[in-house]
Amino acid sequence: MIPIAYPLSLAAILFIIGIIGFLLRKNAIVIFMCLELMFNAANLVFITFSNYYQLIDGQVFVVFVMTVAAAEVAVGLALMVAIFRTKHSIDIDQMNSLKG
Amino acid sequence: MSLNPLLLTIAFPLAGVVVMLLLKAKWKNAIRWTALLTSLVTFGLSLWMLSQFNSASPDLQFEINQAWFSLGGNPIGFHIGVDGISILMVLLTTFLTPLAILSTWKAVDEKVKSFMAFFLLLEVGMLGVFLSLDMVLFYIFWEFTLIPMYFLIGLWGGERRVYAAVKFFLYTMAGSVLMLAGILWIGLQYGSFNLTQLVGSGMIPAAAQLWLFGAFGLAFAIKVPMFPLHSWLPDAHTEAPTAGSVILAGVLLKMGAYGFLRFNLPLFPDASIQFAPWMAGLAVVGIIYGALVAYRQKDVKKLVAYSSISHLGFVVLGIFALNLQGLQGAILQMVNHGLSTGALFLVVGMLYERRHTRLLENFGGLWKVVPVMGTLALITMLSSVGLPGLNGFVGEFTILLGAFGSEAIGSPWFAGVATLGVILAAVYLFHMFQKLFLGPVIHEENQKLKDVSVREILILAPILLLAFWIGLYPKPFFMLMAPAVEKLTTIIQSAALLAQ
Amino acid sequence: MESGLTFNLVPWVVFLPLIGLSINLLFGRKFGESFSGTVASLATGLAFVVSVILAVALANHPEGVTVPLADWITIGSLTVRWAFRVDTLSVVMMLVVSGVGTLIHIYSIGYMHNDVRHNGDEGRYTRFFVFLNLFIAAMMILVSADNFLMMFVGWEGVGLCSYLLIGFWFEKGKNGTGNSEAAKKAFIANRIGDFGLLIAMFLIFVNFGSFEFDAVFSQAAAITADKPGVMLAITLFMLLGVTGKSAQLPLYVWLPDAMAGPTPVSALIHAATMVTAGVYLMTRSAAFYMLVPNAQSVVMWVGAATALFAATIAVAQYDIKKVLAYSTISQLGFMVAAVGMGATVAGMFHLITHAFFKGLLFLAAGSVIQGVERGMHHGDHGTDPQDMRQMGGIRKQMPVTFWVYLIGALALSGIAPLAGFFSKDEILAAAWTSQPGIFIVLALAAFMTAFYMGRQLVMVFFGDARSEAAKGATESKLVVTLPLMILAGLSVLGGLLNLPGLHTLEHWLEHTLGKVEPAHFVWLVAGISLVLALLGLGLGWMIYSRKNEKPFVDPLKKALGPLFTGMENKWWVDELYAAVILNPYKAFAHFMAEPVDLGVIDRIGGGLAAGTRAMAEGLRKLENGYIRTYGLLMLLGLTAILTWLFLH
Amino acid sequence: MTLNDFYSILPAVILIFSALVLLLADLWLSKHTKVVTPMLAVLGLIASIAASILFTGNVENGFGGFILVDGFSRFLVPLFAVTGIFAIGMAYDYLTRMGIQRGEYYSLLLFSVSGMMLMASAGDLVIIFLSLELLSIPLYILSGFAAPKAHSEESALKYFLLGTFASGFFLFGAAFLFGAAATTNLNGIVEAVTSGSANSTFLIIGSGLLLAGFSFKVAAVPFHGWTPDVYHGAPAPVSAFMSVGAKAAGFAVLIRVFSLIFPSLAEQYTPIFWGLAALTMLVGNVVAIAQINLKRMLAYSSIAHAGYILMAFVPFGDAAIRANSVASALFYLAGYALGSLGAWAVVIGMEKEDNQGTEINDLAGLGKRSPLMAAAMTVFMLSFTGIPLTLGFWGKFYLFRTAIEGGFISLAVIGLLTSLVSAFYYLRVVVKMYFQEGDSKFHWNFWTAAVAVFSALVIVVLSFIPGSLFDLAVKALLTGS
Structure with a gap:
């Protein structure tokens, strides 16, 4: 069995990549993909521990997460489509009319 | 309980408000009469309270201690009562309110209904402050008075009324937030917000007294106001409508001084002794400073406002003399200041109603045009200047005498310098009287001013009569407060003895 | 017992004027001038009657009594009563106040009739008498009080009346505000003095535990032994109060300006009574001053310096009332110096005679002023009716006024056997025996007094009229001249009060002040003072009776140069x-x-x-x-x- | 599944069912009978309150600890439902005026409320995650409900992206908690922590990430960035709903999770909460001063209030104070909820069809034109400031008392001083309404006005008899604490 640190490190790296992507990218869809990356990093952690403890709980959690993520995708993409219709762009840097 | 004079006095103005709410806003005179009658009956009720009051007893009387609710084991009660100190404040409040209402007869013609409602609510708040014996209840009334006063200034005030109203609100609140912290701390430490249980129990250790004194003292010092926390006052006084200024100067400022008497002295006697020289020092600075600044004001109301700072300095000096003369003088001076400064504001209001200006330079020589008003103003001014035979002198003299020999203050220099304030008071007040009433009539508009009406005489006469009474025969007033003040000094002395 | 009842009359010396003023307040305007004047004069006159009754009663019981009326302030150990003190000192003061006061009231009936018309507000006639009665009441409180605090009520009360009366024509004066400014100045200068008195009172209470005269003075010796510094402080702070009220250096500056008040006011308040309150206070507190020699010497030097200083200014004034005002300051200096030397009786004696002749001089000056005013053409604004440079030769038009003025001036100058001679001589004699320095200063002041009175007499009454108004001046009515004549009589005979050898006043006052060794009548001193007086008068006559060019230029101006300019400008003290x-x-x-x-x-x-x-x-x-x-x-x-x- | 299990989630179930019914019913309703939809929604909410009161009495947990029913949830569940009712009451007229009257609003709202309810009684990280999403996803949509209005869309996108970002934090943290305790059940985690079997590194990472996730929901500084923009851009009733419901739900879960885990980590967490509370009070109140838009001001005000509520939580580590800590937070929350809903109702009435009219300046003269609304608004502002004779005063009173009881006097002083700062901007609203002339107009609608007036009345009346509400809050103890 590989040490637990390996998958955890991988998950951490994925999570951080997700965060960095979230902070740096302009395209809303890419940002959303980064968020998915963060979710999946979490999923990886769940799976790792689930395996480590030989417990089913973590895997159950992952199923829920994936379901919810799908719902989020639905809502998120719908939103972005709506925005693209009005603004012809989903560049989040143009989304700063509300501030102060 | 059903016939408790305190409850009736404090609740009656509310009844007036309810009646007024039923009246149509356009029935201005009916509303005015309702307000006036309400306040007069309230005054009558407070006189009835006085007649029932046992002035030989130092204790709180007509106490009501009704459980309200309890919070985390701390019961909070509707606990009110009156003693020789607060009864004078109550009487001052109920006495000045009808006069102030009467002064608005012509001056307030817009939104009369709200004005009168706020005014009576203000009276309830002030009475509540003076009668509360539960710290939380006190705080509620204390803060509550802000609201009607805020609107009185903001809605019926002068040009810079908004600025003044907000400033008034924020300054007062700045002081009271720390007081709330202090109240909560005491309640938590000693399981009670009940003043009668806390006073004299000697429970609060000297170290804690120091910061508590500061927390409470800041609230009261801002309200008094003591130098250098006074800058809300000139604006609030100047911008408030006449009746508001009268109540503000007459009663609201006394809440601060009363707070010192009711809370700081009996609850924190060790700290009071320790801080006495500092408080006295600030008071003396206030006396001189207020007098100096008052002298250079161009606006009469501002002048009177700064004179309040000077006069209230005497009150604080007397309080922190921590002896009988100082304290009794201070309490009497609280009444005196209410009367004389109230009357000064009334006179200024009468001038303003006639000329719509308050600048000194727009007046002059009015004694020739309006001789009766001139005479009334003169007596008012003399009462404020502390002329013997009038009320101000008795208060100031006893305060200075008390402060001069005060062990707590520790040096006669404080009183000595404060006595200079007597000269300076003459400087600014005679300056004011001269600019208003003496000299030639330089402005054509002033030639045709009308002299005081019967209503205006009715407003000023009771105040001036009282001023003479206190000046010539203050004994009943001193007798009324003496037992309670003696009790207070006993607390302080025993604390001083314990500390040694 | 019987005299006890009589003594109980004493509050009426205060009540009567108060009743008078109340009647005038309520009805005065309705019933007109003569009503107001009569009521006010009657009130004061009755107070005089009461004073006389008290004096008679006191003759049998010279130890005096305290008549309590009510408690005033009672806090803890502090008890202050409204209580009157009837003793030989207070009754003397009452007599002077109400006596001279009554005469001045009567005089005012006539004088103010003209004055309100001259100043163009007839409605203010009653107000004058209200203020005047108020003043009498306050002054009576001052002199009859049994304790320092009640005395202070009168003390400030007279200050208020002084304020009100100086500013009586508050819309007049320089730039229209001159009079009110003068009034304010008077009050504030007095308040500075009152500050001293307040501090003195605080010290008294803290150290003596009481404000009552008896209780305080009886402990004076013990306290002095114990805390000499405290006693020095008390006496010096009290002196500050005196310099305010009695117009001594350095607070005298208000008194000359106070001449803005109507002339009866100047006579009553600023010459005869109020300004002597300081002297009264120090006499009353003699028990203190006796114990503190340092304070005594300060007091006498302040008095003597004031006497001389004010006299130099009086020499160079042109305003008929200003001369008298500076003269008053100077004479008050004499009294203060006397008290400082311990010669309290001499001080009191001079206080009384001064009340007579200075009251007379002011009233007569008022008569002159109104005479000149009557001589002014309608619409004549160029003439100042108080400026002596525009007078001259008035003795012909106003003979009665001239004669009484002459008597007053001679009495003031100290010409034997008029009142001033004896009283001033007693002060000089006291100085001669103990304080040669003071003697020289006072003698110099006495000489100058005679000189400026001579100058004034000549400028006003002799020579030729220097203005149309002076030429047209007419004599005043009887209601004005009658009080003048009575006062003239008193000025002549006042010396009898305390004639050398008899020392009536001395014996009268010793019941209150204790035995004071009367200054021996020294012939040499009497001689010197008489010679100085004659010399002064003569010199004045010589210099000023010479023909003078028009416009009038003071002959001394050339002779004395810058010195005269200094005197003329009051040594620039106001400016300073x-x-x-x-x-x-x-x-x-x-x-x-x-x-x-x-x-x-x-x-x-x-x-x-x-x-x-x-x-x-x-x-x-x-x-x-x-x-x-x-x-x-x-x-x-x-x-x-x-x-x-x-x-x- | 026992009956108890069913009862434990009954309120939420009712709402979800109602939401589904609404979706269907709305299809059948003609334009003129649209008013039925909100009515049905309100009925659903009332039914859910009734269910929470009637059927959860002796239920302690459901689904083997997945759902916890205790005083805490019993306090919050009706609060959420009432929030929902208010949000419907003030929305109807607004949506019509803005031309976005669609039945989905109500069903989405019900979904969200059901998520909140589950959140308040969640006993497992899974349930927390699910309810978090259940409450959030409808809110993302509701924020964009006014699409194609740019502001609404922008706010929806911001909320969506940042909300998901925060969910990521939460999820990652939950995973590590699972790693630390080998269970996702809260009580199980507690046992692991107290028995010391939990891996402390994982525990720290997990709990820290969890805290970050929750802080986002309650809008604590520095996790607050979204709040002003979203509240500003979203349709006003949605902002109102968010400012109360979402925040309360965030606090519900924050309190529940940390009250369980916290005691053993008190030493580390007390300073963190201290800092969060202080920072939130400071930034929220200070930045609110600079606002000219009412919506943004209310947003910052809501941030500031989150700081106050966090303050109650600071002394939680002290077992003796724990009950007061929770109770004062809940009490304050209740007072804040009423004030905020009422104030938003006034804003809703002020907003014009072109989304103008919500600047503070637009309130000028309201005192003259709509005295009732102005009076109500004054009550809310005074209550927010903490002036006596409002519920807000008692809230602050209790809150500061708790902080002082825990010995956090300096924090209480920060709270007191920042409430002084807050007086500055709350008063400005009063100044505008009463002391300045203007032609402001409140679009009168009975229901919107009713929300405001009712809230104001409750705030004032309850301030005279706060005892019962205190008792209710004190009873709202958490199981296991």
Whole structure:
């Protein structure tokens, strides 16, 4: 069995990549993909521990997460489509009319 | 309980408000009469309270201690009562309110209904402050008075009324937030917000007294106001409508001084002794400073406002003399200041109603045009200047005498310098009287001013009569407060003895 | 018992004038001038009658009594009563106040009739008598009080009346505000003195535990032995009060300006009675001063210096009342010096005679002024009816006034056997025996007194009229001249009160003041003083009776040069005070009001608010609308939390 | 599944069912009978309150600890439902005026409320995650409900992206908690922590990430960035709903999770909460001063109030104070909820069809034109400031008392001073309404006005008899604490 640190490190790296992507990218869809990356990093952690403890709980959690993520995708993409219709762009840097 | 004079006095103005709410806003005179009658009956009720009051007893009387609710084991009660100190404040409040209402007869013609409602609510708040014996209840009334006063200034005030109203609100609140912290701390430490249980129990250790004194003292010092926390006052006084200024100067400022008497002295006697020289020092600075600044004001109301700072300095000096003369003088001076400064504001209001200006330079020589008003103003001014035979002198003299020999203050220099304030008071007040009433009539508009009406005489006469009474025969007033003040000094002395 | 009942009349010396003023307040305007004048005069006259009754009763019981009326202030150990003291000293003062007061009231009936018309407000006639009665009441409180605090009531009360009466024509004077400014100046100068008196009273109470004369004075010796510094402080602070009320150096400056009041006021308040209150106070407190020689010498030097200083200014004044005003200051200096030397009786004696002849001089001056006013053409604004340079030769038009004036002037100059001779001589004699320095100063002052009176007599009454108005002056009516004649009589005979050898006043007062060794009548002193007086008068006559060119130029101006300019300009004391005290005070007050109060203190709150607002604007920049900023903030928050957790 | 299990989630179930019914019913309703939809929604909410009161009495947990029913949830569940009712009451007229009257609003709202309810009684990280999403996803949509209005869309996107970002934090943290305790059940985690079997590194990472996730929901600084923009851009009733419901739900879960885990980590966490509370009070109140838009001001005000509520939580580590800590937070929350809903109702009435009219300046003269609304608004502002004779005063009173009881006097002083700062901007609203002339107009609608007036009345009346509400809050103890 590989040490637990390996998958955890991988998950951490994925999570951080997700965060960095979230902070740096302009395209809303890419940002959303980064968020998915963060979710999946979490999923990886769940799976790792689930395996480590030989417990089913973590895997159950992952199923829920994936379901919810799908719902989020639905809502998120719908939103972005709506925005693209009005603004012809989903560049989040143009989304700063509300501030102060 | 059903016939408790305190409850009736404090609740009656509310009844007036309810009646007024039923009246149509356009029935201005009916509303005015309702307000006036309400306040007069309230005054009558407070006189009835006085007649029932046992002035030989130092204790709180007509106490009501009704459980309200309890919070985390701390019961909070509707606990009110009156003693020789607060009864004078109550009487001052109920006495000045009808006069102030009467002064608005012509001056307030817009939104009369709200004005009168706020005014009576203000009276309830002030009475509540003076009668509360539960710290939380006190705080509620204390803060509550802000609201009607805020609107009185903001809605019926002068040009810079908004600025003044907000400033008034924020300054007062700045002081009271720390007081709330202090109240909560005491309640938590000693399981009670009940003043009668806390006073004299000697429970609060000297170290804690120091910061508590500061927390409470800041609230009261801002309200008094003591130098250098006074800058809300000139604006609030100047911008408030006449009746508001009268109540503000007459009663609201006394809440601060009363707070010192009711809370700081009996609850924190060790700290009071320790801080006495500092408080006295600030008071003396206030006396001189207020007098100096008052002298250079161009606006009469501002002048009177700064004179309040000077006069209230005497009150604080007397309080922190921590002896009988100082304290009794201070309490009497609280009444005196209410009367004389109230009357000064009334006179200024009468001038303003006639000329719509308050600048000194727009007046002059009015004694020739309006001789009766001139005479009334003169007596008012003399009462404020502390002329013997009038009320101000008795208060100031006893305060200075008390402060001069005060062990707590520790040096006669404080009183000595404060006595200079007597000269300076003459400087600014005679300056004011001269600019208003003496000299030639330089402005054509002033030639045709009308002299005081019967209503205006009715407003000023009771105040001036009282001023003479206190000046010539203050004994009943001193007798009324003496037992309670003696009790207070006993607390302080025993604390001083314990500390040694 | 019987005299006990009589003594109980004493509150009426206060009540009667109060009743008078109340009647006048309520009905005076309705019933007209003669009613007001009569009521007021009657009230004062009755007070005089009461005083006489008291004096008679006192003759049998000279030890005097205290008549309590009511408690005033009672706090703890502090008890102050409204209580009257009937003793030989207080009754003497009552007699002087009500006696001279009554005469001046009567005089005012006539004088004010003209004055209100001259000044163009007839409605103010009653007000004058109200104020005058109020003054009598306050003065009676002052002299009859049994304790310091009640005395202080009168003390400030007379100050108020002085204020009101100086400013009686408040719309007149220089620039229309001159009179009211003068009134204010008087009150504030007096308040400065009152400050001293207040401090003295605090010291008295703290150390003696009482304000009552008997209780205080009986302990004086013990306290002095115990705390000599305290007694020195008390006496000197009290002296500050005296310099205010009795117009001594350095607070005398208000008195000359006080001449802005109608002339009866100058006579009553600013010559005969109120200004002597300081002398009365020190006489009353002689028990203190006796014990503190240092204070005594300060007092006598202040008095003597004032006497001389004021006399030099009087020499160079042109206003008929100003001369008398400076003369009053000077004479008060004599009295203060006398008290300082311990010659309290001499001081009191001079106080009484001075009340007669100075009252007379002022009233007569008033008669002259109104005579000149009557001589003025309608619409004549060029003539100042008080300017002696525009007078001259009036003795022909106003013979009665001239004669009484002459008597007053001679009495003031100290010509035997008029009243002033004896009283002044007693002071000089006291100085001769113990204080040669003081003697020289006072003698010089006495000489100058005679000189300026001679100068005034000549300028007003002799020579040729120097203006049309003076030429047309007419004699006053009987209601005005009658009091003058009575006062003239008193000025002549006043010396009898305390004739050398008899010492009536001395024996009368010793019941109150204790045995005071009367100064021996020294022939040499009497001679010197008489010679000086004659010399002064003669010199005045010589210099001023010479033909003078028009416009009038004072012959001394050439002779004395800058010295005269100094005297003429009152040694620039007013200007000095303005430069050293008034203007700095104004500037300081202004500094406090604007740079400090509005600039600093008022900005504390505003500054805090502005600071918070600036902080708000700064923090607001974080909220820039970019999602990544918010995300970054969250990340920073998370990092902070995790870092903290790992570190702890 | 026992009956108890069913009862434990009954309120939420009712709402979800109602939401589904609404979706269907709305299809059948003609334009003129649209008013039925909100009515049905309100009925659903009332039914859910009734269910929470009637059927959860002796239920302690459901689904083997997945759902916890205790005083805490019993306090919050009706609060959420009432929030929902208010949000419907003030929305109807607004949506019509803005031309976005669609039945989905109500069903989405019900979904969200059900998520909140589950959140308040969640006993497992899974349930927390699910309810978090259940409450959030409808809110993302609701924020964009006014699409194609740019502001609404922008706010929806911001909320969506940042909300998901925060969910990521939460999820990652939950995973590590699972790693630390080998269970996702809260009580199980507690046992692991107290028995010391939990891996402390994982525990720290997990709990820290969790805290970050929750802080986002309650809008604590520095996790607050989204709040002003979203509240500003979203349709006003949605902002109102968010400012109360979402925040309360965030606090519900924050309190529940940390009250369980916290005691053993008190030493590390007390300073963190201290800092969060202080920072939130400071930034929220200070930046609010600079606002000219009412919506943004209310947003910052809501941030500031989150700081106050966090303050109650600071002394949680002290077992003796724990009950007061929770109770004062809940009490304050209740007072804040009423004030915020009422104030938003006034804003809703002020907003014009072109989204103008919500600047503070637009309130000028309201005192003259709509005295009732102005009076109500004054009550809310005074209550927010903490002036006596409002519920807000008692809230602050209790809150500061708790902080002082825990010995956090300096924090209480920060709280007191920042409430002084807050007086500055709350008063400005009063100043505008009463002391300045203007032609402001309140679009009168009975229901919107009723929300405001009712809230104001409750705030004032309850301030005279706060005892019962205190008792209710004190009873709202958490199981296991």
